Amino acid sequence: MRFPLSMRWLLAAIVLIVAAAVIIVSRAHQPRRLAPLVAEFSGGGATLALRRALLPAQTDMLRISVAPLALPASASLDAITAELSTALAYVSARTATTLSEPITITINTEANCTLHGVAYTQNREVQVFTCAAIPSDRVVAILAHELVHQLAHDYYGDAHLNSDPIVLEGWATWGAGHYWLSRHATFRDFLGGEAPLPLAANHLGRPVAEMNTLYYQWASFVEYLLVTYGREAFDRLYRSGNSTPGSADYQGVYGVDLATLEAAWQEWLR
Numbered sequence: 001m002r003f004p005l006s007m008r009w010l011l012a013a014i015v016l017i018v019a020a021a022v023i024i025v026s027r028a029h030q031p032r033r034l035a036p037l038v039a040e041f042s043g044g045g046a047t048l049a050l051r052r053a054l055l056p057a058q059t060d061m062l063r064i065s066v067a068p069l070a071l072p073a074s075a076s077l078d079a080i081t082a083e084l085s086t087a088l089a090y091v092s093a094r095t096a097t098t099l100s101e102p103i104t105i106t107i108n109t110e111a112n113c114t115l116h117g118v119a120y121t122q123n124r125e126v127q128v129f130t131c132a133a134i135p136s137d138r139v140v141a142i143l144a145h146e147l148v149h150q151l152a153h154d155y156y157g158d159a160h161l162n163s164d165p166i167v168l169e170g171w172a173t174w175g176a177g178h179y180w181l182s183r184h185a186t187f188r189d190f191l192g193g194e195a196p197l198p199l200a201a202n203h204l205g206r207p208v209a210e211m212n213t214l215y216y217q218w219a220s221f222v223e224y225l226l227v228t229y230g231r232e233a234f235d236r237l238y239r240s241g242n243s244t245p246g247s248a249d250y251q252g253v254y255g256v257d258l259a260t261l262e263a264a265w266q267e268w269l270r
């Protein structure tokens with residue numbers, strides 16, 4: 001699979017396989033679903049695994065279940081539990097948010113070997129779909145992003161379910177920090193001045209590489225807003241959207257519209 005963008009994007013796609021997140025309008029009886037990336041993976045023949053009983057593990061805040069053949073044989077339950085506990089501590093510290101109650105993490109076997117995740121924050125459950133051919137560190141990277149969605153639910157309350165995807169997904173990606181940054185220190189460094197897509201673009205239905213690009217741009221934009229205007233203003237922005245890209249109250253919170261902020265951010269990137 002070839003990505004038409006720069007090596008940086010290629011690296012990102014290979015190392016992280018990040019999934020773009022989708023907010024699907026919930027049906028009346030279903031919790032809202034916050035889904036990250038759908039990432040293509042072309043590696044070792046996928047095997048359809050029969051779902052047997054999941055292997056469980058538990059910490060104070062995480063209840064972890066791993067389906068048979070979901071992880072490489074070398075990845076023990078103890079090891080993945082420790083990695084996820086570390087990831088939670090990291091994203092919690094980075095975002096200055098904490099879980100209000102324990103959550104469930106379910107690692108499912110994906111027959112097609114496509115790595116993707118989803119957060120059912122009202123149910124306090126995050127899930128990832130993967131297969132034994134995908135290294136466990138990529139699974140943890142996806143889950144780091146999902147954990148930030150749950151932390152956002154606990155911090156912002158139900159308002160986070162209606163957030164502008166730019167800040168909702170930008171925050172989850174920024175919050176995942178080094179799990180998405182590879183060797184780079186910041187998302188600005190990661191972008192290296194490149195921001196080919198408009199911020200208010202819809203992420204749904206895009207090719208994986210473009211979804212990745214958009215998520216990194218959004219994370220960088222969040223980074224810019226935090227550095228420039230601080231956390232308190234960002235928190236007000238986060239609570240102000242209506243689920244469509246660009247819907248947050250940029251004018252009300254920052255005194256300038258999104259187009260002006262976007263131009264300033266692009267200048268900051270260079």
Ligand SMILES: [Zn+2]
Pocket residue numbers: 020021022034035036037145146149169172
């Ligand atoms: Zn997401």
